[in-house]
Amino acid sequence: MNDTRSPLQSFLIYLGAFLILVWSGGPFIWQFSTSFQLDKALTSGAPSLIPHPFTLEHYYNAFVEKELHRYVWNSLVVALATTLLCLIVGSLAAFALSRLNVKGRFGILVVILSVSMFPQIALVGPLYLLATNLGLLDTYTALIITYLALGLPLVTWVLFGYFETLPREIDEAARMDGVSIPGLLWHIILPMSLPSLVTTGLLAFISAWNEFLFALAFTSNIDRQTIPVGIANFTNLYYVPWGDIAAASAVVTVPLIVLVLFFQRHIIEGLTQGGVKE
Amino acid sequence: MTAAATVPGAGRPQRFGKTLPSGLWALLLLAPAFVSLASVSFYPILNGLYLSLTNTSLITQDQDFTGFANYTQLWGDAQFWNAWWHTMWFTFASTTLETVIGLGMALILFEAFKGRGLVRAAMLVPWAMPTVVTSKMFGWLFDGQNGIINYMLLHLGLIDQNINWYGSTSTAMTTIIIADVWKTTPFMALLLLTGLQTIPNSLIEAARMDGAKGWITFWYIRLPLLMPTLLIAGLFRALDAFRVFDLVYVLTGGGPADSTETLSTLSYKVLFSTLQFGYGSAVSTAMFITEGLIALVFVALLIRQIRRAQ
Numbered sequence: 001m002n003d004t005r006s007p008l009q010s011f012l013i014y015l016g017a018f019l020i021l022v023w024s025g026g027p028f029i030w031q032f033s034t035s036f037q038l039d040k041a042l043t044s045g046a047p048s049l050i051p052h053p054f055t056l057e058h059y060y061n062a063f064v065e066k067e068l069h070r071y072v073w074n075s076l077v078v079a080l081a082t083t084l085l086c087l088i089v090g091s092l093a094a095f096a097l098s099r100l101n102v103k104g105r106f107g108i109l110v111v112i113l114s115v116s117m118f119p120q121i122a123l124v125g126p127l128y129l130l131a132t133n134l135g136l137l138d139t140y141t142a143l144i145i146t147y148l149a150l151g152l153p154l155v156t157w158v159l160f161g162y163f164e165t166l167p168r169e170i171d172e173a174a175r176m177d178g179v180s181i182p183g184l185l186w187h188i189i190l191p192m193s194l195p196s197l198v199t200t201g202l203l204a205f206i207s208a209w210n211e212f213l214f215a216l217a218f219t220s221n222i223d224r225q226t227i228p229v230g231i232a233n234f235t236n237l238y239y240v241p242w243g244d245i246a247a248a249s250a251v252v253t254v255p256l257i258v259l260v261l262f263f264q265r266h267i268i269e270g271l272t273q274g275g276v277k278e
Numbered sequence: 279m280t281a282a283a284t285v286p287g288a289g290r291p292q293r294f295g296k297t298l299p300s301g302l303w304a305l306l307l308l309a310p311a312f313v314s315l316a317s318v319s320f321y322p323i324l325n326g327l328y329l330s331l332t333n334t335s336l337i338t339q340d341q342d343f344t345g346f347a348n349y350t351q352l353w354g355d356a357q358f359w360n361a362w363w364h365t366m367w368f369t370f371a372s373t374t375l376e377t378v379i380g381l382g383m384a385l386i387l388f389e390a391f392k393g394r395g396l397v398r399a400a401m402l403v404p405w406a407m408p409t410v411v412t413s414k415m416f417g418w419l420f421d422g423q424n425g426i427i428n429y430m431l432l433h434l435g436l437i438d439q440n441i442n443w444y445g446s447t448s449t450a451m452t453t454i455i456i457a458d459v460w461k462t463t464p465f466m467a468l469l470l471l472t473g474l475q476t477i478p479n480s481l482i483e484a485a486r487m488d489g490a491k492g493w494i495t496f497w498y499i500r501l502p503l504l505m506p507t508l509l510i511a512g513l514f515r516a517l518d519a520f521r522v523f524d525l526v527y528v529l530t531g532g533g534p535a536d537s538t539e540t541l542s543t544l545s546y547k548v549l550f551s552t553l554q555f556g557y558g559s560a561v562s563t564a565m566f567i568t569e570g571l572i573a574l575v576f577v578a579l580l581i582r583q584i585r586r587a588q
Binding site: 016017021023024025031034043045088089092100108115117118119123124126130231240261267 | 298300301303304307308310311314315317318319320321322323325326329382383386387389391393394396397398399400401402403404405406407408409410411413414415416417418419421423424426429460463464467468472514517518520521523524527528541542545546549550555558559562563565566569573
């Protein structure tokens with residue numbers, strides 16, 4: 001294919017690729033650069049990509065004045081617990097659907113997937129009342145229970161897709177050797193599915209880490225508020241602290257980007273297999 | 279008693295797995311997922327449906343059944359229809375742009391070139407970023423005074439004075455659409471790319487042998503074969519765009535002058551600012567119904583597409 005390309009075609013392809021790169025990376029690079037610039041430089045009317053003078057003032061403000069680390073801690077607790085639960089509950093369900101001859105399993109999968117399309121705003125009111133009655137407002141528990149259900153459809157769907165690719169002869173051989181059903185899952189299927197577990201875990205983690213609506217509704221103080229709520233409330237009385245916001249954005253986004261770039265191949269495979277099959 | 283009870287149970291734990299029929303195991307393993315989805319997804323939908331038929335309010339403490347009173351009020355509520363149209367416009371504009379631009383990106387990525395892996399990895403950045411951060415980031419990029427976008431447009435001579443992007447009623451919705459298109463297009467492109475990769479290369483080679491030009495093979499072979507993928511990706515994208523909340527709530531809060539109010543932000547305000555849970559549930563139920571209709575349109579298109587293919 002390569003040799004049939006004219007110089008113009010090659011040029012257009014590289015130009016297109018460059019534009020995609022700028023599109024994807026440009027805005028965040030500017031945000032990152034902003035986080036190291038003085039307010040004075042940001043409002044001078046002559047923006048520069050290289051911070052000059054370089055400052056860590058915004059990071060100081062974000063952590064000392066706005067106590068960003070407390071939001072980070074809350075987000076970590078909630079997102080890690082959600083990930084763990086999603087993987088446990090999701091792999092049990094996906095295993096049952098893939099290996100145990102459940103009747104109407106595709107119907108069940110479609111129902112599970114369509115749940116993830118429900119408008120979340122339709123869930124938040126009744127769940128808020130429920131959480132109030134159970135005394136669960138301003139707790140990690142309320143967020144974790146909610147995020148488990150929100151993450152479960154995708155996790156189940158992707159793990160199911162992966163389990164389906166494992167040859168069934170393994171099951172039969174294991175059954176012959178007298179391995180029980182839970183043994184089959186625990187000793188054979190799960191160890192073979194580690195790459196998929198890592199990807200789905202990452203997906204569950206990202207969705208919990210980024211969730212805003214329920215965190216906004218269910219929590220009202222910094223003891224339990226997660227990062228998105230914290231950043232949304234990052235305002236000063238008389239002006240918008242763009243530099244501080246940029247610093248906070250960098251702190252919560254850079255680790256995600258590193259994780260995602262590290263696992264990118266698996267993520268794309270996992271998601272596309274879940275999203276568009278057939 | 280206790281001794282008698284433990285003796286028959288003693289040998290059981292190991293045999294448990296072997297003796298339980300696999301049907302029961304399936305139920306047992308599916309149970310946690312069902313409990314979770316039933317209590318956090320199905321119960322609230324049904325409860326919301328019920329609440330929408332009551333005048334529940336956390337301020338007056340009322341909780342009486344009022345039939346369709348909320349829906350009658352909704353039908354004549356200009357604010358609701360204002361939000362409804364905004365949401366439909368947002369969904370239509372962002373889904374269309376994302377599909378078209380995403381297809382363009384996918385076609386570029388489909389070609390072999392140096393650094394393709396890097397480009398593909400970079401495309402995950404907008405997707406992974408928390409939406410709240412995206413929203414704040416666009417607030418800064420499109421800032422009316424010191425935003426870099428205004429600066430660049432001014433210096434390119436495309437505008438002659440700063441635009442107050444999300445601070446003015448005429449451009450606020452456009453700014454939000456741009457932010458959404460930025461965030462979701464690359465991911466759309468990656469989905470479409472996998473669709474492109476499933477099209478057998480032999481078909482395109484054969485067409486090329488027959489002397490078909492690049493755009494003809496695209497229009498008559500790739501595009502029709504990609505149609506199901508496009509429709510499914512479009513469906514998921516549209517349903518997701520229809521629920522837009524974070525972007526709007528953080529960037530404009532529905533303003534200025536309600537010009538970016540969407541159904542999700544309106545519901546949220548009715549629920550949590552005025553605490554009218556009855557009326558707020560009617561708004562979100564109406565939203566649920568609209569979303570169902572959007573899904574139906576896509577499914578109908580998809581079925582027609584599949585029929586035509588046969």
